[in-house]
Amino acid sequence: MSADVAIGTKREAAATVIHPAWVRICHWINAVAILVMIGSGWQIYDASPLFDFTFPRQIALGNWLAGALLWHFAAMWVLVINGIVYVTLGIVTGRFRRKLLPISPREIFADAKAALTFRLSHDDLSHYNAIQRVLYAGIILTGVVIVLSGLSIWKPVQFQELTAFFGGYDTARYVHFFAMATIVGFLIVHITLALIVPKSLRAMVAGR
Amino acid sequence: MRNRKIIPGVDQKLLIKDAATLMPEPTRRMFLRSAATLGALTFLTGCDIIDGDTAENLLRKVSSFNDGAQALLFSRTKLAPTFPESAITKPFPFNAYYDEDEAPEIDGKTYKLEISGLVENKKPWTLDELYKLPEVSQITRHVCVEGWSAIGSWQGARLSDFLQRIGADTRAKYVWFKCAEGYTNTIDMPTALHPQTQMTFKYHNRILPRAYGYPIKIRIPTKLGFKNPKYVVAMEVTNTDKGGYWENQGYNWFSGL
Numbered sequence: 001m002s003a004d005v006a007i008g009t010k011r012e013a014a015a016t017v018i019h020p021a022w023v024r025i026c027h028w029i030n031a032v033a034i035l036v037m038i039g040s041g042w043q044i045y046d047a048s049p050l051f052d053f054t055f056p057r058q059i060a061l062g063n064w065l066a067g068a069l070l071w072h073f074a075a076m077w078v079l080v081i082n083g084i085v086y087v088t089l090g091i092v093t094g095r096f097r098r099k100l101l102p103i104s105p106r107e108i109f110a111d112a113k114a115a116l117t118f119r120l121s122h123d124d125l126s127h128y129n130a131i132q133r134v135l136y137a138g139i140i141l142t143g144v145v146i147v148l149s150g151l152s153i154w155k156p157v158q159f160q161e162l163t164a165f166f167g168g169y170d171t172a173r174y175v176h177f178f179a180m181a182t183i184v185g186f187l188i189v190h191i192t193l194a195l196i197v198p199k200s201l202r203a204m205v206a207g208r
Numbered sequence: 209m210r211n212r213k214i215i216p217g218v219d220q221k222l223l224i225k226d227a228a229t230l231m232p233e234p235t236r237r238m239f240l241r242s243a244a245t246l247g248a249l250t251f252l253t254g255c256d257i258i259d260g261d262t263a264e265n266l267l268r269k270v271s272s273f274n275d276g277a278q279a280l281l282f283s284r285t286k287l288a289p290t291f292p293e294s295a296i297t298k299p300f301p302f303n304a305y306y307d308e309d310e311a312p313e314i315d316g317k318t319y320k321l322e323i324s325g326l327v328e329n330k331k332p333w334t335l336d337e338l339y340k341l342p343e344v345s346q347i348t349r350h351v352c353v354e355g356w357s358a359i360g361s362w363q364g365a366r367l368s369d370f371l372q373r374i375g376a377d378t379r380a381k382y383v384w385f386k387c388a389e390g391y392t393n394t395i396d397m398p399t400a401l402h403p404q405t406q407m408t409f410k411y412h413n414r415i416l417p418r419a420y421g422y423p424i425k426i427r428i429p430t431k432l433g434f435k436n437p438k439y440v441v442a443m444e445v446t447n448t449d450k451g452g453y454w455e456n457q458g459y460n461w462f463s464g465l
Contacts, residue, residue, distance in 0.1 A: 045355070066457055066459050067458060069353070069459065070268070070271055071267065153355075156349070156351060157286065157287075157289070157429065157464070158281050158282065160288075164289075169349060
């Protein structure tokens with residue numbers, strides 16, 4: 001009898017796994033890599049700012065340009081390899097399709113209205129609302145853009161076709177910057193909501 | 209250029225770094241370590257790339273790995289994009305770790321380019337002799353490690369032609385350049401032999417002005433700006449990596465574009 005209960009609980013537990021291990025591992029590796037990329041990227045930006053502001057040195061990584069570049073081009077490998085693993089598994093396992101699709105403008109509009117009036121529920125963590133779907137799909141696409149625009153700045157001769165696709169070297173720098181700004185904007189919302197709904201954070205650590 | 213206002217800030221730190229670089233290696237390490245231990249000279253540790261030797265060593269190892277990755281990516285035949293005259297950046301920026309009025313002033317009449325290393329003919333070259341070499345021209349983008357870029361027009365001799373003329377062993381790994389102010393640079397042989405790598409004598413069809421590296425700049429449109437030495441006075445074909453001014457301070461060695 002008690003054994004039956006135990007088995008039942010186990011099955012239930014298996015069924016309620018929200019994030020499989022590969023998602024959690026990729027998520028946290030990505031979290032570290034992207035913070036290093038952003039922090040060092042700010043320091044690199046400061047060497048030749050695109051706008052009339054610089055990032056405070058206290059929050060920029062690497063102490064000076066050379067250090068920042070060392071960090072940036074080391075974390076780059078972690079970000080890209082982890083990103084390729086994540087996107088491949090996301091497609092192959094069908095997780096992206098199940099979790100992120102379909103994205104319908106009507107639903108986004110309805111859920112955006114609910115979110116703005118604080119009536120959008122996060123109760124069922126295994127199901128993404130339209131806002132989550134569009135944001136998570138959008139941030140994956142932004143990840144692709146930031147990597148490709150980064151490659152086009154790093155290698156404007158060897159990858160000159162890619163650089164041309166982004167409108168040339170100078171324009172690609174702006175694309176890279178705005179992709180960073182998009183990710184930072186996403187992170188502010190993402191981390192705020194994870195703190196407001198702590199069980200979502202627990203799910204990304206423990207899986208459920 | 210916006211970068212100008214940043215350079216003075218970088219300068220002071222480099223001055224201290226330079227002071228440390230001038231010391232023999234063991235002294236230098238002890239110097240930095242004791243400074244860190246004392247904590248009294250915290251501004252010195254601020255020059256360290258990051259805190260801790262282990263992390264710095266690891267980052268430098270990844271940077272060496274990146275040298276290899278970039279060498280693999282480098283194509284001997286892929287040319288840097290070229291631009292029309294109308295795209296030239298005016299004025300083309302002066303850029304160095306010192307101010308323009310501190311740039312070396314070289315007397316062209318007495319100037320000689322010293323040749324050494326794995327070459328058959330080590331005879332020094334005068335400017336008149338160099339100016340007689342077949343001229344090539346390019347309008348390409350100069351990309352600075354800081355991120356900004358500028359398009360310029362350069363004329364001179366193909367470095368690969370020159371290396372052939374002096375009987376250089378092109379199986380050697382590196383070409384090392386020394387500049388009048390003490391700046392140094394090492395480049396890989398495949399880049400030295402790239403068709404666009406140029407011994408530059410002219411900027412926009414006029415004798416190279418002092419600001420742009422008179423009398424010789426090595427123009428390499430497949431590398432970042434700091435790998436394009438100016439005021440070049442000596443060249444060596446070698447199998448020993450002798451590093452370079454910025455590379456020794458942490459900039460990536462290959463720095464290919």
